Amino acid sequence: MAKITLDNLAHSYLPNPQQESDFALKELNHDWVDGEAYALLGSSGCGKSTLLNIISGLLIPSQGRVLFDGKDVTTAPTADRNIAQVFQFPVVYDTMSVRENLAFPLKNRKMDTAEIKRRVQKVAAMIDMEAQLDHKARGLTADAKQKISLGRGMVREDVNALLFDEPLTVIDPHMKWELRTQLKKLHHDFGHTMIYVTHDQTEALTFADKVVVMYDGRVVQIGTPQELFERPAHTFVGYFIGSPGMNLFDAQIDGNVARVGDATVQLDGSYAATGKTQLGVRPEFIRLSSGSDGIPATIRRIEDVGRHKIVRLDVGGKEISAVAAEGENIAADTNRITFAPGGINVYADDWRITPQGAAA
Numbered sequence: 505m506a507k508i509t510l511d512n513l514a515h516s517y518l519p520n521p522q523q524e525s526d527f528a529l530k531e532l533n534h535d536w537v538d539g540e541a542y543a544l545l546g547s548s549g550c551g552k553s554t555l556l557n558i559i560s561g562l563l564i565p566s567q568g569r570v571l572f573d574g575k576d577v578t579t580a581p582t583a584d585r586n587i588a589q590v591f592q593f594p595v596v597y598d599t600m601s602v603r604e605n606l607a608f609p610l611k612n613r614k615m616d617t618a619e620i621k622r623r624v625q626k627v628a629a630m631i632d633m634e635a636q637l638d639h640k641a642r643g644l645t646a647d648a649k650q651k652i653s654l655g656r657g658m659v660r661e662d663v664n665a666l667l668f669d670e671p672l673t674v675i676d677p678h679m680k681w682e683l684r685t686q687l688k689k690l691h692h693d694f695g696h697t698m699i700y701v702t703h704d705q706t707e708a709l710t711f712a713d714k715v716v717v718m719y720d721g722r723v724v725q726i727g728t729p730q731e732l733f734e735r736p737a738h739t740f741v742g743y744f745i746g747s748p749g750m751n752l753f754d755a756q757i758d759g760n761v762a763r764v765g766d767a768t769v770q771l772d773g774s775y776a777a778t779g780k781t782q783l784g785v786r787p788e789f790i791r792l793s794s795g796s797d798g799i800p801a802t803i804r805r806i807e808d809v810g811r812h813k814i815v816r817l818d819v820g821g822k823e824i825s826a827v828a829a830e831g832e833n834i835a836a837d838t839n840r841i842t843f844a845p846g847g848i849n850v851y852a853d854d855w856r857i858t859p860q861g862a863a864a
């Protein structure tokens with residue numbers, strides 16, 4: 505296992521990048537702590553695979569260095585990095601049996617036969633393929649083949665890091681949940697440094713200790729699922745994490761007061777905000793009211809999603825979402841919304857800012 509350091513890292517696919525927008529991966533400094541499980545989360549094209557390929561050695565960055573436990577591996581080939589990788593689509597040897605496929609990375613390293621047997625058996629149980637160990641991979645479903653790929657990724661215990669690039673895309677939904685649980689258990693048992701690329705927030709939030717959110721080639725926040733929920737550092741994080749995502753209200757900020765349209769909102773401190781200023785409030789912190797306090801709002805529709813209701817409202821021509829408890833009575837004369845204490849984040853040009861004198 506290793507600590508992985510990204511030092512001044514950036515990458516452009518262009519031969520002569522001139523400006524920031526030419527970079528698929530914008531400058532990044534980060535330590536992936538030894539033994540932590542990370543999810544790399546973001547929408548399609550935000551640079552996740554570029555970053556993962558730089559860490560694995562499939563791509564040499566146009567700027568900066570990659571260090572494994574302090575050793576510079578920036579230009580080292582993948583084979584010299586001692587990592588295990590699992591890709592979106594299965595990589596298996598069709599003519600080999602499931603057992604031989606799983607044993608392959610261990611045989612390559614000339615491991616003792618009894619130890620190979622033990623590990624193959626253990627991984628086969630994890631991926632629920634003990635009964636098929638002696639079947640040829642050829643003829644198995646894509647789903648089963650991907651489970652073999654995952655098993656091969658997990659079979660070695662001495663790797664510097666385990667890298668997963670959207671590994672559950674071809675797996676059926678029930679098995680997805682099962683495998684994610686197994687991966688988490690594997691991490692718990694062996695303490696590998698794991699980086700798991702996904703565009704699915706559920707996958708990221710259930711798997712990882714820390715989620716690294718990328719947007720437009722930039723890492724916009726690294727945090728625990730709770731931090732991403734409570735204090736999104738960037739409006740994209742607020743929008744991307746949560747279902748529905750965080751609401752944004754254009755606001756004029758003057759010290760500890762925000763004006764949203766004609767309404768006044770009291771803030772938890774005094775903010776020095778410039779540029780495009782907005783309040784971010786998650787649907788869970790929006791309260792419906794029918795009094796004269798708050799921001800004028802009209803209910804458009806109510807969606808019952810089982811455990812709770814999602815109320816869609818019109819606020820100044822924009823759709824806003826609120827979450828109401830399953831049994832909550834939603835008054836027909838609802839004409840305002842207010843914000844629950846502690847539920848407001850303040851943004852200037854899309855980045856979260858803190859009150860003057862407060863810790864971030």
Ligand SMILES: Nc1ncnc2c1ncn2[C@@H]1O[C@H](COP(=O)(O)OP(=O)(O)OP(=O)(O)O)[C@@H](O)[C@H]1O
Nearest residue numbers: 517528529546547548549550551552553554555703
């Ligand atoms: N080989 C390449 N040559 C040129 N541009 C590329 C290359 N690979 C990726 N890009 C561009 O770099 C940007 C980041 O792509 P990347 O594949 O890293 O994103 P991603 O977040 O992994 O997306 P996805 O989830 O769709 O795989 C995109 O704009 C993409 O078009």
